[in-house]
Amino acid sequence: MEHKAASFTACSRLVLICFIGLKAAEPSADGGGWSLDSDVSLQDEGLCNIDVLDGSSLSHQQFIQRYAFSRPVILRGLTDNTRFRSSCSRSSLLEQYGDRRVRLSTANTYSYRKVDVPLQEYVDVWLRPQSADVLGSGPGSGVPFHWHGPGFSEVIYGRKRWFLYPPDKEPHFHPNRSTLSWVTETYPHLPEAEAPLECTVSPGEVLYFPDRWWHATLNLDTSVFISTFLG
Secondary structure, three states: OHHHHHHHHHHHHHHHHHHHOOOOOOOOOOHHHOOOOOOOOOOOOOOOOOOEEEHHHOOHHHHHHHHHOOOOEEEEOOOOOHHHHHHOOHHHHHHHHOOOEEEEOOOOOOOOOOEEEEHHHHHHHHOOOOOOOOOOOOOOOOOOOEOOOOEEEEEEEOOEEEEEEOOOOOOOOOOOOOHHHHHHHOHHHOOHHHOOEEEEEOOOEEEEEOOOOEEEEEEOOOOEEEEEEOO
């Protein structure tokens, strides 16, 4: 366990250093150009039963002892990076990378077909709200339940709702259905004992989740985010 903690300490220090270059400033009114008048936005942020802390109130040692191996936590105000946030705006990304090709696939478990399109085409054609019967990549989209190693996820623009379960509590979900379907069809009928840990993460907030924790996401708006995985 000591070796594991030592290894995690080294990795987490590296990630915390990296986040100095990734952290967003306070959200701007225009949402970086990603929130359009025609956008569908999901208003229900749900409850938040995950610890939300100011980054300055948690030391590295406290993070290791309280959260690194046991439960998720949301951190606010880690640092400021207005320039990086600006570079993630719609206009900046399209100006610099609009002709670059990006790879698209569904986020569902049984997803094998990949499509490569220019970023400009993705934004103009594919970036649209998702409904129960139409796949999209804007509001209503998200990643169904899955697990992997520990990681951090930071929202740059928009809001992202998270649902999490510990490794020994596998959630009931269809592996080839969307998170939106799970939220509308399964989530409202869950008994209290099967309820997830959950919270909506907003710009300027970073969620940490431990190793092998089940998690799913639901984009409430068109969102831009960064995930950093450890291990």
